[in-house]
Amino acid sequence: xxxxxxxxxxxxxxxxxxxxxxxxxxxxxxxxxxxxxxxxxxxxxxxxxxxxxxxxxxxxxxxxxxxxxxxxxxxxxxxxxxxxxxxxxxxxxxxxxxxxxxxxxxxxxxxxxxxxxxxxxxxxxxxxxxxxxxxxxxxxxxxxxxxxxxxxxxxxxxxxxxxxxxxxxxx
Numbered sequence: 550x551x552x553x554x555x556x557x558x559x560x561x562x563x564x565x566x567x568x569x570x571x572x573x574x575x576x577x578x579x580x581x582x583x584x585x586x587x588x589x590x591x592x593x594x595x596x597x598x599x600x601x602x603x604x605x606x607x608x609x610x611x612x613x614x615x616x617x618x619x620x621x622x623x624x625x626x627x628x629x630x631x632x633x634x635x636x637x638x639x640x641x642x643x644x645x646x647x648x649x650x651x652x653x654x655x656x657x658x659x660x661x662x663x664x665x666x667x668x669x670x671x672x673x674x675x676x677x678x679x680x681x682x683x684x685x686x687x688x689x690x691x692x693x694x695x696x697x698x699x700x701x702x703x704x705x706x707x708x709x710x711x712x713x714x715x716x717x718x719x720x
Contacts, residue, residue: 557598558613559586566605567598579605636666636715641691643677643684650691658697661718666702673711681707688712 569577589596600607703715
């Protein structure tokens with residue numbers, strides 16, 4: 550289970566004054582935590598701090614177990630609504646043949662059409678590392694062959710094995 554910021558309840562609330570809201574959502578005004586806790590216990594409910602950063606902090610009289618359950622359901626719904634972004638990878642070599650580059654270009658365009666980002670790498674082996682200027686040019690030329698509209702998400706940058714960049718579909 551995810552550990553987030555702890556919500557203070559009942560005796561854990563230690564500030565001189567708090568703004569209190571009852572179970573129905575009506576404001577009861579500003580009072581001491583002791584008075585608010587007494588009101589909550591009379592209704593057999595908990596005093597829960599819902600806005601700790603407010604001046605004074607806002608507390609609500611409610612069933613804490615029900616509150617936790619609603620928060621977990623809300624978190625689950627928000628997590629389901631998040632859009633996962635896949636980054637697909639295409640790796641070309643220093644001496645990759647033109648037909649192979651066309652196949653990889655088609656793959657990149659297919660990924661972009663699906664709305665996925667594409668990480669394009671040119672991998673350098675051994676003595677190829679001495680020709681970094683040519684490798685960068687090869688990567689730039691490959692990117693220029695892609696016809697599907699895209700934007701450069703990350704500029705071409707050096708990494709130990711060669712160069713890489715990330716492109717994303719233009720929205």
